[in-house]
Amino acid sequence: MANLRGGDLSRLRQLNALSAIRTLRGAGPLTLSAIAEWTGLSRPSTKEVVDELMALGWVAEVPPTPGTMGRPARRYRFRADSGYLVGVDVGAHNVRAALADLDGEVMAEIRQPVEPTAPLDDRLAAIERAVRATLSLSGKTMTDLWTVAVGTTGVLNREGRITYCSAIPAWTGLDLAGRLREMFPCEVLIENDSRLAALAETRRGTARNVQDMVFLHVARRMGAGLIINGRLHRGFGAAAGEIALLPQARWIEAPEHLNDCAVVPEGTSPEDAAGRTLAAARDGDQVALAAVDRYVDDLAIGTAAMVLLLDPEVVVLGGGFSRSADVLLAPLRRRLEAVCVRMPDLRASTLGDECVVLGAIDYAVGRLDQQFSAPESGQALPQPFPAGR
Amino acid sequence: MANLRGGDLSRLRQLNALSAIRTLRGAGPLTLSAIAEWTGLSRPSTKEVVDELMALGWVAEVPPTPGTMGRPARRYRFRADSGYLVGVDVGAHNVRAALADLDGEVMAEIRQPVEPTAPLDDRLAAIERAVRATLSLSGKTMTDLWTVAVGTTGVLNREGRITYCSAIPAWTGLDLAGRLREMFPCEVLIENDSRLAALAETRRGTARNVQDMVFLHVARRMGAGLIINGRLHRGFGAAAGEIALLPQARWIEAPEHLNDCAVVPEGTSPEDAAGRTLAAARDGDQVALAAVDRYVDDLAIGTAAMVLLLDPEVVVLGGGFSRSADVLLAPLRRRLEAVCVRMPDLRASTLGDECVVLGAIDYAVGRLDQQFSAPESGQALPQPFPAGR
DNA sequence: GCTAGTAATGAAACTCTTCTTCGTAAGTAA
DNA sequence: TTACTTACGAAGAAGAGTTTCATTACTAGC
Numbered sequence: 001m002a003n004l005r006g007g008d009l010s011r012l013r014q015l016n017a018l019s020a021i022r023t024l025r026g027a028g029p030l031t032l033s034a035i036a037e038w039t040g041l042s043r044p045s046t047k048e049v050v051d052e053l054m055a056l057g058w059v060a061e062v063p064p065t066p067g068t069m070g071r072p073a074r075r076y077r078f079r080a081d082s083g084y085l086v087g088v089d090v091g092a093h094n095v096r097a098a099l100a101d102l103d104g105e106v107m108a109e110i111r112q113p114v115e116p117t118a119p120l121d122d123r124l125a126a127i128e129r130a131v132r133a134t135l136s137l138s139g140k141t142m143t144d145l146w147t148v149a150v151g152t153t154g155v156l157n158r159e160g161r162i163t164y165c166s167a168i169p170a171w172t173g174l175d176l177a178g179r180l181r182e183m184f185p186c187e188v189l190i191e192n193d194s195r196l197a198a199l200a201e202t203r204r205g206t207a208r209n210v211q212d213m214v215f216l217h218v219a220r221r222m223g224a225g226l227i228i229n230g231r232l233h234r235g236f237g238a239a240a241g242e243i244a245l246l247p248q249a250r251w252i253e254a255p256e257h258l259n260d261c262a263v264v265p266e267g268t269s270p271e272d273a274a275g276r277t278l279a280a281a282r283d284g285d286q287v288a289l290a291a292v293d294r295y296v297d298d299l300a301i302g303t304a305a306m307v308l309l310l311d312p313e314v315v316v317l318g319g320g321f322s323r324s325a326d327v328l329l330a331p332l333r334r335r336l337e338a339v340c341v342r343m344p345d346l347r348a349s350t351l352g353d354e355c356v357v358l359g360a361i362d363y364a365v366g367r368l369d370q371q372f373s374a375p376e377s378g379q380a381l382p383q384p385f386p387a388g389r
Numbered sequence: 390m391a392n393l394r395g396g397d398l399s400r401l402r403q404l405n406a407l408s409a410i411r412t413l414r415g416a417g418p419l420t421l422s423a424i425a426e427w428t429g430l431s432r433p434s435t436k437e438v439v440d441e442l443m444a445l446g447w448v449a450e451v452p453p454t455p456g457t458m459g460r461p462a463r464r465y466r467f468r469a470d471s472g473y474l475v476g477v478d479v480g481a482h483n484v485r486a487a488l489a490d491l492d493g494e495v496m497a498e499i500r501q502p503v504e505p506t507a508p509l510d511d512r513l514a515a516i517e518r519a520v521r522a523t524l525s526l527s528g529k530t531m532t533d534l535w536t537v538a539v540g541t542t543g544v545l546n547r548e549g550r551i552t553y554c555s556a557i558p559a560w561t562g563l564d565l566a567g568r569l570r571e572m573f574p575c576e577v578l579i580e581n582d583s584r585l586a587a588l589a590e591t592r593r594g595t596a597r598n599v600q601d602m603v604f605l606h607v608a609r610r611m612g613a614g615l616i617i618n619g620r621l622h623r624g625f626g627a628a629a630g631e632i633a634l635l636p637q638a639r640w641i642e643a644p645e646h647l648n649d650c651a652v653v654p655e656g657t658s659p660e661d662a663a664g665r666t667l668a669a670a671r672d673g674d675q676v677a678l679a680a681v682d683r684y685v686d687d688l689a690i691g692t693a694a695m696v697l698l699l700d701p702e703v704v705v706l707g708g709g710f711s712r713s714a715d716v717l718l719a720p721l722r723r724r725l726e727a728v729c730v731r732m733p734d735l736r737a738s739t740l741g742d743e744c745v746v747l748g749a750i751d752y753a754v755g756r757l758d759q760q761f762s763a764p765e766s767g768q769a770l771p772q773p774f775p776a777g778r
Numbered sequence: 779g780c781t782a783g784t785a786a787t788g789a790a791a792c793t794c795t796t797c798t799t800c801g802t803a804a805g806t807a808a
Numbered sequence: 809t810t811a812c813t814t815a816c817g818a819a820g821a822a823g824a825g826t827t828t829c830a831t832t833a834c835t836a837g838c
Binding site: 397398399401402405430431433434437455456457458459460461 | 798803804807
Binding site: 008009010012013016041042044045048066067068069070071072 | 822823824825826827832833834835836
């Protein structure tokens with residue numbers, strides 16, 4: 001109720017400062033007049049606000065662009081290098097991490113293989129190594145880090161504990177947030193990997209700026225992520241999107257249709273089997289096409305449930321199998337058209353394997369944006385520089 | 390992006406005025422000091438703000454309460470009688486309407502029977518009659534009306550056109566919003582009835598203040614409504630909640646289990662059949678219990694899909710059959726517990742037949758609240774009195 | 779190389795909103 | 809009737825934003 005409290009004159013200044021920051025974050029370097037126009041302030045006030053932000057370290061000046069008529073205007077930019085964020089993707093076979101600035105621009109990226117059956121501490125150590133590697137790759141230190149956002153397979157609860165994880169046996173029951181907070185002296189965020197991939201699609205993927213979206217994670221394990229009203233939907237217990245567990249959707253067994261297909265050569269590793277079937281289907285192999293059909297039959301049930309329930313603008317197909325989206329999209333569309341009231345736009349992901357890492361970064365960026373957009377009444381701006389610089 | 394723009398000094402006054410209004414709307418009559426404390430303003434400023442709101446007609450003074458120590462403080466209240474809202478429920482057999490003040494307090498209520506097969510214009514005329522009846526019952530005129538909010542069965546689109554309606558044949562394809570806007574010289578809102586019932590449950594029903602809720606409309610026709618992040622979820626094309634159309638959920642046929650039960654006496658009207666079965670089940674009749682079991686089997690599929698997907702805090706069972714919620718809740722809970730990751734709280738509706746009408750009123754109240762909470766930059770406060778009074 | 783035109787800058791005067799402070803008013807309790 | 813408590817109202821001070829106007833820095837044209 002009390003999110004828009006009004007108040008003091010200084011509150012107005014704060015609002016205007018945030019407005020200026022949002023403007024600068026949204027667009028590239030801007031002149032004072034441009035900022036003034038966007039924020040609705042007069043130029044003198046804008047100047048004062050920007051000066052203050054410069055003093056705080058949020059904003060920096062860039063050289064003016066010559067070649068224009070009249071006196072060149074000074075230009076300002078948001079200092080995305082005021083702090084850094086690391087996104088981490090904890091999968092069964094790999095730990096990925098990427099370091100980005102406050103604009104979400106990736107500056108260093110790394111992959112660290114892990115055995116699915118590795119003991120708990122090994123995996124946690126791999127996370128720490130991966131994060132430190134991105135730091136040294138980009139020449140930063142732990143004190144430059146504002147946030148580590150971690151995406152992981154498995155079902156979470158609100159507190160960042162993993163209640164269940166089939167892909168990583170050691171993971172079940174782990175207080176991941178707690179362990180990572182001991183490890184990193186900065187803010188730690190935990191989210192589900194499918195949900196983060198969904199977020200990445202609406203922030204920098206194929207569904208940019210879409211407000212209502214359903215993300216289908218199609219891979220050896222299936223999952224879903226929802227963007228509702230432009231925000232990632234976590235659910236009351238941070239367990240939203242687990243429709244794969246609905247028996248009638250048959251999402252757990254669905255990939256078997258592709259794995260067990262006759263076109264898969266004997267001895268193919270389990271990771272590659274489905275890809276073989278999908279490739280054969282693309283080449284027109286009838287057996288493979290029939291397997292894909294059975295797979296899409298199952299995929300369509302859960303998807304139709306989500307579409308009917310939420311009426312999203314866009315459905316995005318992501319995850320490992322989405323490399324073969326061309327084979328999957330048409331039959332899926334056909335099945336959805338048969339049941340749906342309003343057919344959403346159906347698209348394939350464009351982000352590839354980094355989608356979870358990118359989503360984790362976008363999640364952290366979103367937290368920052370939130371502070372810029374709707375600061376709690378008592379809360380100050382985040383500090384651009386740790387004390388003592 | 391530009392919803393919190395900051396700006397002018399007058400903007401600050403506006404913010405503070407809105408803050409004061411929200412405070413007064415939330416709590417009953419308040420003294421100046423109380424408002425000052427809630428809004429965070431000093432008393433002199435609060436006084437100025439409240440004076441302005443009194444002049445505008447938004448706020449009125451009430452007699453002070455004697456018997457306290459010291460000088461009695463003046464008390465102010467929000468003028469909920471500045472305007473009026475009508476909520477309408479268009480069902481197959483009835484048109485209901487209720488008139489409420491800006492607090493959503495119902496002042497007059499009426500029911501108007503209609504044949505399901507009645508021609509289009511008869512039904513529209515019934516809506517107009519019902520609205521006018523609530524006006525004359527409460528001694529108001531059409532000019533006192535700010536909003537008519539209509540809930541109807543059927544699938545809508547964004548523009549308020551009915552794309553499909555199985556319960557009211559004449560309704561399909563109708564531009565309901567357009568027709569009603571010709572009829573009423575005030576704001577007209579159209580929504581789906583299940584969604585409005587869901588809204589009512591979170592505003593004044595059993596799920597008050599719940600942020601994430603799934604509402605099951607269980608009756609001869611089944612439906613669903615979602616509250617996500619405290620807001621009614623409409624979906625991109627205003628068609629959210631239509632999970633009943635998913636074949637695998639079997640929600641269309643599910644009520645047949647109850648209608649066709651052997652315990653229903655020959656010649657029972659179709660409206661009453663299910664009620665008989667449910668009553669018999671409550672008395673322990675084995676045949677009826679078996680029918681209820683089959684019914685809940687079907688009900689549970691779609692419900693589990695919604696719960697797994699959204700992870701709501703609460704699931705509310707509403708609609709005609711919810712009168713027998715005691716018979717339905719336990720078996721439904723059992724089935725959900727078998728699949729769900731995190732079991733939501735399962736509750737029965739307490740609002741009865743008026744839930745849609747109340748939801749329509751709450752929808753209109755919510756629009757008003759929105760203007761008080763997040764006014765568009767250019768937009769002025771709504772006018773408490775139509776010009777010329 | 780000089781002059782005219784253009785657009786951004788910087789400083790001053792003014793307005794609006796809020797805050798703090800203090801004396802006054804209107805009740806209750808003894 | 810007196811003392812105490814609480815609310816009210818007016819005056820002065822501070823902060824933030826606006827408008828206005830002279831100044832500055834650069835481009836274009838002769």
